[in-house]
Amino acid sequence: MLSELSAWFWQERLWFPEGLGWADLEDRDGRVYAKATDLWVALPIALLFLIVRQVFERTVATPLASLLGVKETVRLRVPHNPTLESYYCKVTKNPTQVSLVSLCKQTGCSERQVQRWFRRRRNQDRPSLLKKFREASWRFTFYLLAFIAGLAALIDKPWLYDVQEMWQGFPVLTLLPSQYWYYMIELGFYGSLLFSVASDVKRKDFKEQIVHHVATILLISFSWCVNYIRAGTLIMLVHDSSDYLLESAKMFNYAGWRNACNYIFIVFAAVFIVTRLGIFPFRIIYCTWVYPVTIYEPFFGYYFFNGLLMVLQCLHIFWAILIIRIAVRFLSNNEKVDDERSDKDETDESEDEEEEEDVKKVPKANGPLQNGHVVLNNNHSKLE
Template sequence: MVVRQFLDWFWNPDVWLPPGFDWKDIVPTEEVKYAVPYDLLYAIPIGIGMVFVRYFLERTLFYPLGHLLGIKEQKKLRILPANPTLEKAFTGKGKKAKLFTHKELEELGKKTDLQVRQVERWMRRRAAQGKPTTLAKFSESCWRFLCYLISFLIGVYVLWDKPWLWDILHCWYDYPHHSVTTDIWWYYVYGSSFYWSLLITLAYDAKRKDFWEMSLHHVATLCLLAFSWTCNLTRVGTLVLLLHDFVEPWLEGSKLCKYSKHNGIGDVVSIMFILAWIATRITLFPMHIINSTLFEAPKIIPMFSAYYIFNGMLILLFCLHVFWTYFIAIYVYNALSMNATELKDTRSSSEYVTEPSEEEEGSEFDGKHSGRSTPKGGITRRGLFYEKKQFT
């Protein structure tokens, strides 16, 4: 009885549908198919299945492709000697674990009876533990590139003959009596499944500065798909999917070129990504889609509660786009001002780590040293930890 009352309250048509409409008005029949809210639950097991498909493709296709392109698997680091004092100092730094001054390293050396160079290399190897290799990041980008490309091609195929692709006002004409064809159904399920798989694997992928923003993006996208599906706003939902999917293959393609050292092609792909981002995420998305949902739709259909939530999610996505545009601006600034030949993803926290060389991986903690001294102003040319005043 309580469950029934809760479901009646939750599925109140006054919230989910325009005034004057009830769920019985959009019940699927043999002639007309409408969106059924619970259908998107299929996306969860399919998303879990996509995680296993990714794992299979990584081992059988993406890793061998990376090796073929000259990306080597990182040499396995030797077991790091246990040192509670250094471990406490490392974890105490938190996100600033790379910023040890020369004085701090000297103090740690005195506490542990190690030379400054030994302390520095212990810290570097500690920072390198658990960091994804270039081959792992290459494999991750291969998977994303493949899935986003497939999603975009499906979207083009499905929407090419749909009138709302060419005239967005068709998203509002005769609403909510918008039938959902089989191709639209699968387009939604595929998109939802892919974002579920991304959300599941987010904790295991390469960590980036925008981890929480990316998590929020995936959750917002899934909620947006669920809301548009439940409210039968599938037409505008497919436009949002298509617009977003157009950009991602360029982004992942630029990463693939970077990881495989094809910098010339990577520069071209990066330029294409930036142009696509500006054209779609910063221009078309707010000026075409959000403008239509905020200002054109109210002239054609009456507003209702769930629609305001839907608009709020669209605006949230746009705010995230503006946030990521900041990182793109940094990338462009570095390219123009520094004339860098190899630019990194400014969102990636894993790019900071300088892996120990083969020479450095020798008997580092057995008292055998190369004899090279450590400059007081910083910690060697290859060192990861440095004093901030060097760069000010």
């Protein structure tokens, strides 16, 4: 059964134009070609990235955060109330008006006290400013180094300047050592992001991020298997060219450097629009969609590859709309930059001193209140 499924999956008519096949990618005469089995190397690289990330966040990101004035957020812990805690964990974090009335009867608290308890309890679960800074600094470091490495690997390649060159000699394109490591490192990094997504800060576009990571991994893997490597390297370079700017804007935002954050974000928005809405669709996708059919008949791999590119482009448009709205608001009103992708669950809900005192008055179900909690500092922004 497995052998039959494998034979069907790897049949040449799905992966190659008519007249070409796996035999064309066999190593010969000192020339090396990409092979599907090479992709297994990305798994240990992904695990290595997870380990390196932990070390980096502790030894580099945390001291850097302290140097820039980013501090761990200390949040006021709500008094323990089994009834409210059970409802919070098992039913919902945001009770309806009807539920509030029922909870008031069960606990003997006022509606306002119950609302404050849930608000404070949600704050306890939100990621700290330091956690966000460490994540942003890790991604900034990788994206910047990946962009520099990708540019160094492609700077002398003709297909960087003339995208039609990516198809010259296809599929018999010799694999270069720089291309091998560029691919494996990028694939390993996105694999590590997929592994760590459950513990990372979640945003409103969480589902879109998952789709993006999966589509990227499929795109990198497929382009490797069928030797679309020249196209793949261009796609990775275009994506890395703007990501490090966004992460650096986040870092400055968490550090309270508002002006630096705002202006870096504007630069990021400009680079994002030029690369993701200009170069990517009108240069790269055009050349992978239009030019190949002048060389060979369309086949399944042709449609699959371009389909993945269109998925990424749809995500680019979705994010570009949010980015443009933020940039326009800043340029027209000189407001601070707030990322609209930020979810309510990422940021503390502001409460005044009176509300804070009300939370302390919520009684336990079976005992007295415990006071002496530290007041929460809510004065950080939402740029994620």
